[in-house]
Amino acid sequence: MEVLAKRLKWLREKKRLAQKEVAIEIGMKTVNGYQKIEMDERNPKLETLVRLAELFEVSTDFLLGLSDKNSEIKEIENELFELNTRLTVIESEFTLHSHKAISLKNDLNEKKKGKLHDLTYDFKSKELEIIEDMRNKLENELYKLRNEFGSQLFTYIVALLELPGSDPSKDSTIKKFLPIEIKIKETLYDIYYLDFYVAKFDFVGSFGTFYSYEDAENKRIEILKRIYVK
Secondary structure, three states, rough: OOHHHHHHHHHHHHHHHHHHHHHHHHHOOOOOHHHHHOOOOOOOOHHHHHHHHHOOOOOOOHHHOOOOHHHHHHHHHHHHHHHHHHHHHOOOOOOOOHHHHHHHHHHHHHHHHHOOHHHHHHHHHHHHHHHHHHHHHHHHHHHHHHHHHHHHHHHHHHHHHHHHOOHHHHHHHHHOOOOOEEEEEEHHOOEEEEEEOOOOOEEEEEEEEOOOOHHHHHHHHHHHHHHHHO
């Protein structure tokens, strides 16, 4: 069980536990027994698998690679859902106010052409001022929400990429926001980063630190394959 072995090591290192500590926690008599599981030289008994899942606070499906969602990734996913819901509402309100502003401007222009400057004209002028003020506030809110969402989406993508044995190409959340583009960014002193761009949100974050263009390009291709190739 290669995925199990890799995820156990990954989880143990995240918790900063020694192999001996894990062995004690799950009731194994010697560290050697656990080491063999982590080195993929031995399959754990069901009882041991359940204890490992409890220790690392994940499901047995997660340990076995049947699920890529641990509590950390689920939490980010829930935050993305909430942000997306807020974005949808604000975008709808912004569109509504934009249409109202255009309609009022057209009415006012018609009145100007007909030289009909009456109380209705003054009322609509004031209404347009209020609507455009609200529209500007909604536009600012949209800008902040999109940045926040883009940042969280990047965090989600990186969390999946760093998870051993994960398959981002099958992830329903990532699929919603394809295409994803990755560009190599060169900085001073021949240091390179991978900049992620998501269609709706443009730049969302930089990944990794590379000391040659070739290493950055190899990683870029590897990540794109994981995102797109099923």
